[in-house]
Amino acid sequence: MTTKSSIPGASTTAPIIEVDNLAVDFWVNGEWMSAVRNINFHVDPGEVLAIVGESGSGKSVSSMALLGLLPPNSRSQGSVRLKGEEILNATPERLTKVRGQHIAVIFQEPMTALNPVYRIGYQIVEALRVHFPLTPHAAKERAIELLRIVEMPDPEKAFHSFPHQLSGGQRQRAMIAQAISCDPDLLIADEPTTALDVTIQAEILDLLRNLHQRLNSAIVIITHDLGVVADIADNVIVMRDGEIVERGTVHQVFGAPRHAYTQELLAAIPRLGSTPDVSPTRVGEPVLQFVDTVIEYPGLRRVPAFRAVDNVSFSIYPGEIVGLVGESGSGKTTIARGAIGLLPFTMGSATVCGREMVGISARDLRELRREIGIVFQDPGSSLNPRWPVGQSIGEPLVLSTKLKHKQIETRVGELLDQVELSKSFRNRYPHELSGGQRQRVGIARALALKPKLLVADEPTSALDVSVQARVLDLIEELQAELGFACLFVSHDLAVVDRLADRIVVLNHGKLVEEGTPDEILRNPKDPYTQRLIAAIPVPDPDEQRARRERRASGNRG
DSSP: OOOOOHHHOSSSOSSEEEEEEEEEEETTTEEEEEEEEEEEEOOOTTTTTEEEOOTSSSSHHHHHTTTTOSSTTTEEEEEETTTTEEEEOOHOOOOHHHHHHHHEEEOOOOOHHHHHTHHHHHHHHHHHHHHSSOOOOHHHHHHHHHHTTTSSSSSSHTTTTOGGSSSSHHHHHHHHHHTTTTSSSSSEEEETTTSOHHOOOOOHHHHHHHHHHTTTEEEEESSOOOHHHHHSSSSSEEHHHHHHHEEOOOOOOOOOOOOOHHHHHHSOOOOOOOOOOOOOOOOOSSSSEEEEEEEEEEEEEOOOOOEEEEEEEEEEHHHHHHEEOOHHHHSSHHHHHHHHHHOOOOOOEEEEEEEEOOOOOOHHHHHHGGGEEOOOOOOHHSTTTSSHHHHHHHHHHHHHHOHHHHHHHHHHHHHHHHTTTGGGGGGGGGSOOOOOHHHHHHHHHHHOOOEEEEEEEEETTTTTHHHHHHHHHHHHHHHEEEOOOOEEEOOOOHHHHHSSEEEEETTTTTTEEOOIIIIIIISSOHHHHHHHHHOOSOOOHHHHHHHHHHHHHHHHH
């Protein structure tokens, strides 16, 4: 492959990137508002630097400022040197050459970062031909080679595929292939594994580790997942409210954190085995009971029907939380959608709140939904952006009860109290709330009709660890107070361990294991469950290295 042009005067031993006194402001409502300030760090060849912190801490803003990727209402001050060359506020022409060729970005959500109307191969070829004088044939060969380097299954097929035709892990591999296409000196990975299952996350982290060792490139990884930091980072910067509050090696930060904020972040991480099993006494009839349940997606033309849930049987009793776990495609969200009547059951029996769901009429389904609450994964997209919070919480009451306006207002206030939000929040709009606050609103709305069954589909996966901890506390307290049954869908086994009374493990639509958290997570019997647990990153660099080595030796065996 054609080698990239070097930066004049660059040293092979000097830091790849040096950031001094970086400050970023945004013009908001007629004044400059500070987003980050006094940011200082450097990254050496072959180093992995993790920048961690909660949403709003400034970690992404400071990294995007390096490449001039901030919106027009921003200004950046200070110094950013790429191998000695100042690039902060460089000309657009210069930044175009720097992007991809010297610094590349792996974004959090490849489905939105990749162009949906172009095939994967075209997008990688385009990146190559922007920077190198390659013929179309040579660029295609290089693109397929890159897909092979990132361990893409069937690189030729992936080259001709559109983004929507690939799985989440495959799309992330395609984005990494595009990012390394020009052999950059620095990779900026912005939450590269947040939306992935633990097994796919482990594969992507192994891939990034192997690539940066092979290419001797540096990585800046931006994340709020401290397990990921322990897995891959050499050095760590902790940010809060736009400033660096702590820095050090990964062992220093995890082993002896000095700042109270870092200590809070580490304490908030759910860990496997941190919660003793205390199963509630089963009383009465099950709120949800599946017996040999089957859900199929109908076929189309010559495509046969797809069986997404295959003869699954389990139940949930009043006051019980059952965790439903498995990788993407395991059928867990399909079961949740079936439980609330969004998908029809094909065979077997599915009883929810005493009603048989197989063949249920539209009228009975409307009645049943008054007894079911739903908490979605992304509260930002599930709440109406044009409605104030109070109206969103009160909507189920308007649609399903004969309460008067004043009674509804009183009930909305009670619900806000239950989720520990001030009554003044009823007049705010979703965009004015943080992610954790929006999720509390989603929980309040789900509990408006005092449901017998709460279905929570990945309700904390997009939240920072400290916010996640508070939301989990809230769900536990409300469940203890109100006594509803809960189907908690998640791919985060540490969260399920903390919250669930029993765990159901799905794989390709089949139930492979069921039991208490101790039985499933401390003594798993099925190889699939064992593989899931082995892939979980833990917030301890030494333990994580040992787990990674055991996983690698198991794969070789």
